[in-house]
Amino acid sequence: MTVIVDPDMMSAYVTIVPGEGGTSVTSDEVVQALTGAGVITGILHDEIEKAVHEGEVIKRMVAAGRPPQPGEDSQFISLIPEMRERCPLADEEGNVDYRNIGGIISVKPGDPLLRRTSPTKGVPGENLQGALLPASDGIDIAFAPNLSGTAPAPDDSDLLLAAISGLPVLIDRGIIVEPVLKVKTVDLSSGNLHFTGAIDISGDVKAGMEVTATGDIIIGGVVESAKVEAGGNIEIKGGIIGQKEVRNDRGELNTDIAHVRAQGSISAQFAEHALIHAGQDVMIREVAMKSDITAGNSITVGEKGMRKGHIIGGVCRAATLVHAIIAGSPANVPTRIEVGVDPAINEKLSAVKQQLADKEKRQEEIDKTLTYIRENANKVDPGMAALKEKVHSLLQSEIAELNRQKKRLQKRLELVNNAKVEVDSSVYFGVQIMVGDKMLTIEDDLQSKTFSRGEDGIVY
Template structure:
């Protein structure tokens, strides 16, 4: 391989001492027709087909040839040896090889790679077979060629509740998908000395070995301590990891512990009592009159009727009578020109009936009689009605739950618009959309960085070592961030998978004007449907079965 044979075009190729492939033109008596096919044939004939040809060089050569009136020399390519890059992960647990094939030059040999690994301090976990396979293939991209042993993390500390029935007051779902409304449960209570929570200390992990042959300490297991000064509690005299009750009262699970709450008892909430805001649970034996507000960090129990009032609890809300709002439709926030009726609990909500009100529960909503022109939102399920009775109507308004809605009848014969939906947590759905947008943007940026690195690899003179290093670091950082975003997307999608198990169960009838939604699918009921009906999502469509 030195110089291509002469030809009538006056154009020849020669490999210079600096390994550049030069096109040499010496004017001939008459120019020949030169095109890309002619040039490629000339390169093969001269033994230069394996050399690296610069982008657009042959097209530029044709232009110069056609315009030339005197001799010229033009670089169209070069001879390149095979190259390699060995990259250690930041924790030196793995090493990866990127290998490029030669262009008319010398290929990379195994000895070069092994020597490079030694120079980088890699002496442990070298994968010889993978290196040989890469050499035989002539090229590789991010191929794992050395692997250490990652450390194993120990077991994190745990705080285990010893009061499993605390806050678990909703009736249990039976095997026949019915609810025993006679067993409503009671607010849990403890006596002084009762065990509340046990701390299980962390255990040590197992160290690993990196590819430098050095021991990698196991990451420390996370410790967990009880929150200090938990009201109404103390530690067992002979066991500092056991939290016990110091007084009689209601146990409430809080972050890293349990606290014992006293309960305030009131006859009625009206102008004579004023609004109630209490750090604990509130037991109201009578009624709550319009315009009043009751807030509690524990439970709220009402023996009578709640009329046009606001109740907010961090625990459960139980209304033995009904919940009555104004006689007009309400906006999504429960506001109107009259006194508002807003019932909101982080736990469960129980009531005899609900009318013209906004009811939001982090757990379950259970209504014995009916829900009329109200907005019901539950974090788990909504059950309206009692087994074996004709009560249990949801008429007008909206009803939303994550896993299940059960009622005796949906809608009314007057065709009142009634919306019932399960299978989607609106807060999780909104967050998932945001994460998906961030992933799309990260993938776009990653594609641009990858193309830039490929460009630098194919045209070394175009990128300085600093530019290449900065681009590679930016890519590595973006890969890590993208992995975390995809993990978050997977966790959120898993939380939305409840749609596949979510259902709406109606014991007697679904009347026209009802809109059924499961997950992202919607079904509008045009004609009355009689008999026990269950709506589920099957094959990405809402199916009604009896």
């Protein structure tokens, strides 16, 4: 019988080899061996009994420490059911259905919007020697500043209410309420639309027109060779169709293409000769043909259980996932799919790290100044001392916010490293697939494959 204790003193294992003519190992002997190895707590007596009864085990865990549980930061809980549906959530297997983003909703003054929870205390852990392992407490995070169209509840500062009627838009650490502009069709009779808020268009956006909004845009018809941009999401009940190839032979953008861009997500029935760029997700329900599509998170072409869902020609690039029913075509139309490449994340992360380093350096200088002030209080003007204390407090808040931004960006970078391409049905000859820095050209038609990055290339 052999006992092994991990160097971090958080788990211990036993290996038992049956005796040949001698006596069998007993539970007491295993416990004595653990005690001799320094284990005084976390002993799993039931597991020891099972191991002894079986007579032969290889590295069976018989002692486990209790890891520390860090406290949770303040949480922001939407009180509008439709808005919770618009925020895609992962299931137990980690899959995310990016299609369920919900529709446009409205609120009226006094409607509850968002609840802020208090941070929780961390729970210390304990190793096998009985030593306490400290746990960090959650961070108290305030509502974002300048949440337009909202106000805190008079009797509850952690509850956010609507102050005006309009469209609630969920942002980081808050909700803003924007008014909604409703029109029938965007054409020469309406002129171009540039609106601070959300736009609901019941018909089409005609060729040559422009529509921009700081919030969401809902379009009940088709987007022709027009330009549509939104600070939120864009939902197109019809399709997106341009009149020419997206790029010419020199790689330059052609005129008369459909150009749709959103900081949030974009959904449409189909896309042809379209330039599409979404900060979050793109969902095309039927066909993406000869289009240039970019998504900060994922691109999904086709719905589960449906036969349509073709990527034919053009380029689809996303940070974490491209999912389609069929990729390419028997006619070998040049089709390229790219995942795992999101330079925007690296750029933002580098910028945040630089800002953090600058703030921390300045805080060190302020710390030295405050130390001198406290040691020589009679030599320093009280007003100057108060100013330095105020600057120090402000720097602490800014550093805490930058650390939160850094953590969020690092999590997004982890998702990019696990990027993949999923094709439910057929991948045709000639399709080019890039995952991170690895490239694969399909040489034979394939059926139902998932492509990801391996050490030596793309695996499927």
